[in-house]
Amino acid sequence: MIPVRGKLTSIRSASVAVAIGMIFLCSCATQNSTCLRLPADVTMNKDAGRGGVLMVAVRLASGEKLPLVLDTGSPLTVLDKSLEPKLGRRLHAGTLWNFGVEQGVGAYAAPKLYLGGVPLQMSGTNVITFDRNKLADHDWPSFMGFLGMDVLHHYCIQLDFAAGKMRFLDDEHADTKNWGKPFPLTDIGDGCFSIKDNLAGGEGLGSEIDTGCSSSGWLRPELFQQWTNRTSAADGGIHSPDGVLAGETYHNLDFRLLDAKTIASDDLHTKMNGIGLRVLAQNLVTLDFPNRTMYLKHTSDWPLVDKKTTAMVMTMAKSALKFLIQLQRKGQLPGWAKKVHGRTRDFHCNHDDSPYLDSATLSILKNGDSSVYHYTVIRTSKRGVWTLQKAWQTDAKGRELQEYAVP
DSSP states (O other), rough: OOOOOOOOEEOHHHHHHHHHHHHHHOOOOGGGGGOOOOOEEEEEETTTOOOOOOOEEEEETTEEEEEEOOOTOOOOEEEEEGGGSSSSSSEEEEEEEETTTTEEEEEOOOOEETTTTTTOOOOSSEEEEEOGGGOOOOOOOOOOEEEOOHHHTTOEEEEEETTTEEEEOOTTTOOOTOOOEEEEEOOOSOOEEESSSSSTTOOOOOOOEEOOOOSHHHHOHHHHHHHHHOOOOOOOOOOOEEEEETTEOOSSSOOOEEEEEHHHHHOOGGSSEEEEEEHHHTTTEEEEETEEEEEEOOOOSOOOOOHHHHHHHHHHHHHHHHHHHHHHTTOOTTOOOTTEEEEEEEEESSSSTTTOOEEEEEEEEEEESSSSSEEEEEEEETOOOEEEEEEEEEOTSSSSSEEEOOO
8 A cells, every 4th residue: 555645844944934835825715817828638557446546747957857756746746856956945954754754855936847748837936855764665666756736726626536647727717517426625724735525434533635645545543443343334334445525336346545644643634634645546626626626427336447456356246256165066155045046246356466466355246136235255375275254145235135144
């Protein structure tokens, strides 16, 4: 799981703090999009929302291209420290927090940044440099930093993962009727935004919208415990690995649990829950920052995967289903008699970040029965023998009816 990136929440320098303050005192709602020259559509990298983050090739005035993560979870634009010789004199020092991990950073005069030949609007006068090797995770090849909210809040950006396109829209004249459900955005205090909802069905703190997080997101301990507690599944609540947002169901979520050390840090973003790119990518996403509204048009119930992963999953599905059929023929499949026929309704990997896809759940419909039978199987190696781990029955609405003993 790759956690959220680039949370700049503490700068120990008066002048830098003033620059940061200038960003957040500039009201998004007052920005006039007609005064901005909007970049052309950007083709997404193929793994964006499919296990990877969304990368944009931003250009310096010199013509050098910088692959940056489009990160709504970073209040400022942050560049790798290897670029410091090109940024001039270091102005001030500061501190960056990333999921409880602290590192010293430097502040420099912000260079002109271009996207597709169009200059990007930026609030404030500084960018921050950091050591990417000191992040909580840093396994992306060739990334040089984060394009943060000091730039992004000027724009209305549409992320169309089905078409593989990122679009910069005119928020004042766009037709929003096909954008989906609107979610009002609230500034969490540093220029990043949250919505009041969460995917785990709990009350209380809302969720930060973080495109720099390639996983489903993260949960604070109290909500994570509620989400993973299946003992009260009969009440119709939301339980792992599924979730619901605005009435839409999302399967196979991989939330990160925030630990006590991370929560106790000065990272402002760990004071709430978060929704990452893996969930957002199941929608047509329109981030209308000038009008402080996010729109989601649900396009997929399941996480998106790339072609390689799809092929691996299909091979795994056939293998797991073959194992269940063998159990059924032996009369060893809980809840299912030998001569009863049915069909597979759906299949998903429980640990799709595993190198060999070690766990899966199949949902099967029995002929003449409106309920659904679920079977979770596990293995310890790519060619290992499957073992039935759990079997249970739900009604058509997903409410658990009974759990079977596993032989």
